[in-house]
Amino acid sequence: AQSVTQLDSQVPVFEEAPVELRCNYSSSVSVYLFWYVQYPNQGLQLLLKYLSGSTLVKGINGFEAEFNKSQTSFHLRKPSVHISDTAEYFCAVSDRMNTGFQKLVFGTGTRLLVSP
Amino acid sequence: GAVVSQHPSRVICKSGTSVKIECRSLDFQATTMFWYRQFPKQSLMLMATSNEGSKATYEQGVEKDKFLINHASLTLSTLTVTSAHPEDSSFYICSAAVTGGQADTQYFGPGTRLTVL
Numbered sequence: 001a002q003s004v005t006q007l008d009s010q011v012p013v014f015e016e017a018p019v020e021l022r023c024n025y026s027s028s029v030s031v032y033l034f035w036y037v038q039y040p041n042q043g044l045q046l047l048l049k050y051l052s053g054s055t056l057v058k059g060i061n062g063f064e065a066e067f068n069k070s071q072t073s074f075h076l077r078k079p080s081v082h083i084s085d086t087a088e089y090f091c092a093v094s095d096r097m098n099t100g101f102q103k104l105v106f107g108t109g110t111r112l113l114v115s116p
Numbered sequence: 117g118a119v120v121s122q123h124p125s126r127v128i129c130k131s132g133t134s135v136k137i138e139c140r141s142l143d144f145q146a147t148t149m150f151w152y153r154q155f156p157k158q159s160l161m162l163m164a165t166s167n168e169g170s171k172a173t174y175e176q177g178v179e180k181d182k183f184l185i186n187h188a189s190l191t192l193s194t195l196t197v198t199s200a201h202p203e204d205s206s207f208y209i210c211s212a213a214v215t216g217g218q219a220d221t222q223y224f225g226p227g228t229r230l231t232v233l
Contacts, residue, residue: 036224106160
């Protein structure tokens with residue numbers, strides 16, 4: 001079974017500063033990895049995903065993440081944040097060994113708070 | 117593309133009544149839809165996986181008789197909360213997986229906030 005750990009429940013940062021949101025996963029098989037963003041009272045929007053290939057994945061809104069197999073991590077980064085990036089960010093993992101669509105297992109989320 | 121809608125966005129009901137939530141994929145066909153539940157300031161918990169034309173697969177601990185799921189077409193899945201009670205109050209989110217798309221690309225709806233009085 002997979003699990004996802006987001007150690008930081010909340011990350012405060014000033015506008016235009018860089019940010020890193022940490023995600024570590026545990027799995028006995030190869031995985032797909034995802035980052036989603038959730039704005040208040042809304043569903044989740046896919047930021048980026050790692051399926052295979054290059055370990056550095058670029059997503060929307062200037063975010064990127066790097067898959068590190070040896071450290072079982074998939075940290076999310078942005079070089080310069082905006083006020084509008086304030087939201088809840090979820091890391092998720094799914095099992096890539098089975099065919100078809102697999103379940104996503106989510107971390108507990110990290111709230112990014114960007115202040116002026 | 118890949119837009120998923122949910123209706124209603126917010127519903128308040130009395131204890132003991134049933135509530136139906138619709139999830140639609142607007143511009144693509146989804147053979148598989150997922151229903152999640154999210155409590156305040158917590159992560160999403162998968163409730164069930166719904167495949168078009170077949171019975172839903174429920175996660176452990178989810179009462180299938182209480183949370184009825186119907187996936188009648190490739191663009192519509194419904195979740196009915198039967199005999200709702202205050203503890204069923206939550207944010208319910210659906211997602212739809214793109215038919216023939218790359219594995220595990222789920223597109224999420226905006227969610228439905230259910231409040232049971």
